[in-house]
Each structure stands twice: as structure tokens, then as C-alpha cells.
Amino acid sequence: MYSKLCFERLVENYSCKFSKNNQQYPSIVLVYGVYLNSKRSAMNTSQNYFWDNFRPLKTSVLCGVVWGISLGIVIFFPSLHAVLALGWILLAFESLTSFKLARYCAFAGKIGMMCAIFSYGGDFLKHHYASFTSVSGHTLHWTSYGIYFAMILGSLSGFILAKRTSMTSLPQLMALFHGLVGLGAASISVVLAKIHIQTLCVIPLSVFIEILSGGVIGAITCTGSVFAVLRLQNIIRYRPSLKIFLGMFFLALGASLASAGWFIQVPSIVSLIVSIVVSSSLGVLMILPVAGADMPLVISLLNSCSGWACVSLGLYANHPLLVVVGSIVWFSGGVLTFVMCKGMNRSLMRVFTGSFYQQSQAKATVMLPVQSISGEEAAFFLKSAERVVIIPGYGAAVAQAQRPLQELALLLKANHCDVKYGIHPVAGRMPGHMDILLAQANVSLEDMLELEEANRQLPDTDVVLIIGANDTVNPAAEKDPSVEIYGMPIFQTYRAKKVLFIKRSMNPGYSGIDNPLCYLQNTYMVFGDGKKVCEDILKAFSLL
Structure with missing residues (x-):
């Protein structure tokens, strides 16, 4: 056993840091450190010791008050949801600039997303209340209850999925979330196109381009993210040769352009869905030749693509929250991709053609000796x-x-x-x-x-x-x-x-x-x- 002097020096430098954590450590050194730190705490005044025990309780109560106030405002005053949502989201980004405040980033971001989502629930509550107090006695449509159910189901699913995901699977979880954003953008574009086609006789070309851009970019983001998850999990390892890849790429690109032209010439829900489905193949082809070491770059780029989809739909729907939040996601994802490419000495062209640079070489059959120790x-x-x-x-x-x-x-x-x-x-x-x-x-x-x-x-x-x-x-x-x-x-x-x-x-x-x-x-x-x-x-x- 090492000397008592090492014990004392270790405790004086690190025991306070570990005594604030609730984790249990097997080392006898840390047990000894907690013992001496408890002796030091006993020398403090009883008033400080009393309030130290209530610090976690005060933090929990404060968090609950913040959650309750924000939720109440967006439910009963839905017109303020954009201000609150943008404020909390920008606060989440600002907290990342400080190492001490970074732990509060997720808390602020969750409140911002809650303000953006639950404001629509407040609108439905107001309409539901008006239907009971009106003379006509109209009742709320069943789709409104479906929206409440979807909000609750999505919240519970996200909570369970995040809790059950290990630290090593965070890249896959992030890619999966980007895919869900892309799927949502593609679905919204189909719904908006149906509403626009049914209500208007003459539709401007710019509207078609906005709807088509949101759907296509969302579909590419969705399929690319799902394929990235499969690649990270080593479920799919196939990498085509350059000749096969170029043939598939130009075929998919030509089919995507043809289906997009069909939708612009003959606006319909069928042509839009065909265009989205055909364009989604580009997401798979985007990930197919990427080398394993470059997958973090692709995940960052997919994050930027999901922001592009939100911006496109926000411009069409004249929704400032979608435009601003989508711009933040798009720009931050693009900057992160650029920084990572620079840090890894990569270009985007090299990232998406990484496997083609690897020359065919014979595998070494002779194992070289290594020095193994215990x-x-x-x-x-x-x-x-x-x-x-x-x-x-x-x-x-x-x-x-x-x-x-x-x-x-x-x-x-x-x-x-x-x-x-x-x-x-x-x-x-x-x-x-x-x-x-x-x-x-x-x-x-x-x-x-x-x-x-x-x-x-x-x-x-x-x-x-x-x-x-x-x-x-x-x-x-x-x-x-x-x-x-x-x-x-x-x-x-x-x-x-x-x-x-x-x-x-x-x-x-x-x-x-x-x-x-x-x-x-x-x-x-x-x-x-x-x-x-x-x-x-x-x-x-x-x-x-």
C-alpha cells in the first residue's frame, strides 16, 4: 500500500471535487478523501451545512417553476410562442460559449422546443372551449385530439429513446433525429401542396419551387440519415466500385430532375410524392461511398440539410419560427462541417468519394511480432x-x-x-x-x-x-x-x-x-x- 503522504496530497487536491458527486468510486483513496472532507465540512458553521443539503431541492424547484411559467404562457397566450421559443433557443446556444454554463444548454433548448410545440395545443384548447360556449354547439374535430396524442406520444418516445441510448450510440441517435426532421419536412410539403392545389386556381412558380425544395431536401435528409445509422451500426458495409456508383448516381439524378419537372408542369399530389420518393435515392447514394472515418462529417452535413428543409417550408408558410430556427440549424451545421473538414484535412469532395481513393492491395498474411505485457x-x-x-x-x-x-x-x-x-x-x-x-x-x-x-x-x-x-x-x-x-x-x-x-x-x-x-x-x-x-x-x- 502506498504511503500516507500520497494520501494526504491526493485528498488536499481532489477530495472536494469528488465529494460533490453522488457516484461511488471503488478506490480506497477516494473513500479516504471523502472521510477527510467530511471532517473539514464539520468545521464549517451549521448554517452553511444546512443550506448545502437543500441546494439540489432549490435547483429542482427553480426548474419546475421555469417549466410551469413557460408552459402556461404558451398555452394561454399562443401569440407569444415565437418570442419565447427563439429566446430560449438562442439562450441555449449562448450557454455553449461557457464551459460552466454548457450544462444548462439542454435545459434551455428543451424549454424552447416546448414553447414552439405546445403553443398549438393552446390554440386547440381555446377553440375547444369556444365550441362548448357557442350557441351552435360545434365540437372539436377528431384530428385535434390526434394532435394532442401525437405530441404526447412523441415526447414519451423521445424521452425513452434518449434514456435508453448509451454514450457510444450518440452519433446514431443524432443521425436518426436528423432523419425524423427530414421526414417531417417531406410530409409537411405534401400537406401544404394539397391545401394549395385545392384552394387556388393559379399557383405561382415560386410556390411550387418552395414546396418541392422542402420535400426533396427533407427526403434526402431522411434516407441519408437512416443509411448513416445503418453504416455506423455496421449493418450495411457494401461499397460499390466507381463505375457502378457513377451509373447509379446519374440514373437517380436524371430521374429526380424528370420527376421534379413533371410536378412543375402537372401539379398534383401524385407527382409530388413520386418526385420525393425518387429524390430520396440520392440520400442513400450520398452515404454509400463515404469512408468510415468520415462519417462524423456526414452527420454534421445532414444536420445542415435538415435546417435547409425547415427554411424552405418556413418561407412558403410565412412562418418566422421555422425560418429562424431552420437558419440557425442550417448555418451552424454548415460551419461545423467546414471546421471538421479543416481539422481532418478533408474536402467535401474527398469525403463523399473517400472509398474510391483506397487502392486495392493484398492483405498481409504474416503477423508481425508485438511486445505484450500485463x-x-x-x-x-x-x-x-x-x-x-x-x-x-x-x-x-x-x-x-x-x-x-x-x-x-x-x-x-x-x-x-x-x-x-x-x-x-x-x-x-x-x-x-x-x-x-x-x-x-x-x-x-x-x-x-x-x-x-x-x-x-x-x-x-x-x-x-x-x-x-x-x-x-x-x-x-x-x-x-x-x-x-x-x-x-x-x-x-x-x-x-x-x-x-x-x-x-x-x-x-x-x-x-x-x-x-x-x-x-x-x-x-x-x-x-x-x-x-x-x-x-x-x-x-x-x-x-
């Missing part, structure tokens, strides 16, 4: 290190290894070791995915290094601990033009003094490319589940 030997390397950089990846999220990994980092810091986390822009297959995962383990923002800053420190790093990452540390991205991840910025871990690589097996990463880093002289493989290996290292470290 968790106890890895703990010995970490014990003697003065600077450690931890690089988590998708495998760390799958294994839920963030908490034992943070415990290991705390022990290293107590051992006078400088510990940092290297975060790749697309680690975990989604921008910010790994930041959220580490935030669950109370990793400080100051301990997270971006790619460029981490690469500057790697030559002076004693040990690089890689857990679950493969493509983001693959030197082939810098040296082999034939691989699909060529040109993608990576962590230059081969420049460090020692590399500890935690993996389940020697299987390649998500892109299916072998990693030459595993065969270097300064790389030591630690095979096993990421969480179990970290716990084994923790136990061995405490005995050194």
Missing part, C-alpha cells in the same frame, strides 16, 4: 514516469473506462506526475463526444489537450497511455497514401519514449486499417477490456 508491468512503467499523456478513444467509451482511468490519473498526480488527456476532434466518432465522456468522471477542462498542443508535448512525454483508440493514432494516416484515412491529423504517439496500448485484440479499428504503431520497439500492448485493465493497473500501482 497490467502489473504497465503499472511499473507508469510509476516511474514524470509526464503521461492519456489518449482515450471509442473503445474507452464502449468499456465505460472513464472513471477508473481518472482514478489512475489522480494516483499519478499524487506521485508527482504531470498527467494530461489528448482529445482528437472526432474521438468517439462525434465532435465533443470524448469531452462529454470524460466530464462524467469529473476530468477538468485544464487537463484536456487539443491535437496540436498534445503533439507538441509528445516528444517530452515519458509514457503515452492509449485506451480504445486506433485510427486517431495510426501512423499510416501520415505515411501511406493508399489508405482511406490518409491526410487525417493524428496523435504522433510514435515520438514518445514509451507507448502503452490497451486493446482487446489485434483487430483493426473502425476504418479496417492495420496500425503500424503496434509493432514499434517503444510500444507495449496490454490486451483486455479497457475498464478491467485500468482496474488491474490501479491495484498494481497501489502495491508499488
